Amino acid sequence: MRNYSFDVLKLFLALLVVFIHIHVPWREVILPLTRCAVPCFFMISGYFLYNLDMENMKKKLRKGIMRMLYIISLSNMLYIIPWLNHYMKMSDSFQLGWGDVAHFLILGIPLFNPEGVHLWYLQAYLYVLIALYVLLHKSYFNRILSIAVPLLFISHLLWKHIVPMFVTDDTLTFAFLGYFPAYLSIAFPAVGLGILIKKYQAKINCYLDDKDCWILLIVSVIMCYIESFILRTLGIVNAGDILVFTPFVAFALVMITLFTPMRSSNVMSKWGEKYSLYVYIYHPFVGFVIGSIREDMPPFMGSVYHWFSPIIIFFICIIVSMITLSIQNYLNTHRVL
Structure with a gap:
């Protein structure tokens, strides 16, 4: 139901x-x-992707890949309109070259900025679906997922949060912070965590209840505000799209949703x-x-x-x-x- x-x-x-x-x-x-919104969206997607029947899961992934290609195409066509408006006013500042196309394909950086910058989410999800479809054909799928989820979240923390504390925004190292694509640093671990929640839901329920999840949510939200205040006070640029405790907020929201089901719309x-x-x-x-x-x-x-x-x-x-x-x-x- x-x-x-x-x-x-x-x-x-x-x-x-x-x-x-x-x-x-x-x-x-x-x-x-x-900050929790996008990771939580990814977790929800991962939760509903998982299926005990691997063939059914492959069908879901194939269908999802085709759907995302369609949505990405239409979305980018829509955001050509504001980009052209900017181009006509400031053509020198709104040029597209092969480098932009390479960034679009390799790093998932949207083409038609600034209004279309949020479309990275769609492309990141597409790349994750493709990666999952490939990995699903391997016998070590579950092992990779269990290792990749914490590893990529920790890598995001180190690269996007710890490194900026020691470098300024005019250094080459800071410039390289953007070269950890969002589909690896956020999308894959968040979708993967959603899959793991669904797969191990019964075991998770043995250790957590709704009260625990509410406590986790409140504490994590408070920590996000404390972190944001510290970064702002120290003048540290947050190069990441999420804060350190953002994944915990997203996880808590998903678990609370599971513990408080609505059976009527x-x-x-x-x-x-x-x-x-x-x-x-x-x-x-x-x-x-x-x-x-x-x-x-x-x-x-x-x-x-x-x-x-x-x-x-x-x-x-x-x-x-x-x-x-x-x-x-x-x-x-x-x-x-």
Whole structure:
């Protein structure tokens, strides 16, 4: 039976992602918490990828790879629009070369920045699906997963958190910090952890209950805020996309969701199930469109948007997602495509 708590969690995570990319005066207050959104999305994906039947899991992976190729293609086409707008205004600053294409293919760095920078998530997930599909054909799949998950998380911690404490942002070493691709440092270990949670759920439940997970969540969130405060006070640049305790926050959220299942759907679960991915894809584009007309807003409306833009954009994205799905359903029903 479906656990609708996961859909509610996905909706909450989608809102947190909007807060990451849409600036608001009080953004710093919530930013340490928002870091958990993407790793948690990856963990949820990994959890639902796992299947005891390896052939069924391979089918899931093949289907996921084709779906992600389709989504990545359409998403990049969408973000050509704001990129062209920037290019026409500042052509020297918005050039694309073979180096950018190489970074796109090898490191998973999006092409059409700045609005399209968040699309790294989609490409990272695609690469993880491909890697899992290849590894699944090997007898040592489980062993690799069990070793790679902690090893890659620790490597991310050392490379993106410890090293910046000892180098300045104008050194060659700092420049190399970006050459630890997100699909290795975040996506693979997070998806892998989701798979391991599903595989060893019964054993995990012997050692943890919902109370333990709530304590872990609260302590980890507090530690994220303490870490963020220390980094800001010491003037240390956080070169990573996550904080040290972010994986623990994401893990706790997934476990709490498992311990508190919802067996009937509501509006929030339906929105999370249908629209969370669309919100992730659309929100910077919606921000770009509103930003282009912001100067023409009445003062009061502009002030409201200034203080609550992430929430406003979130709900606009929900509406746009509804329209998108309606169009897709119409095209599928009438076999237009």
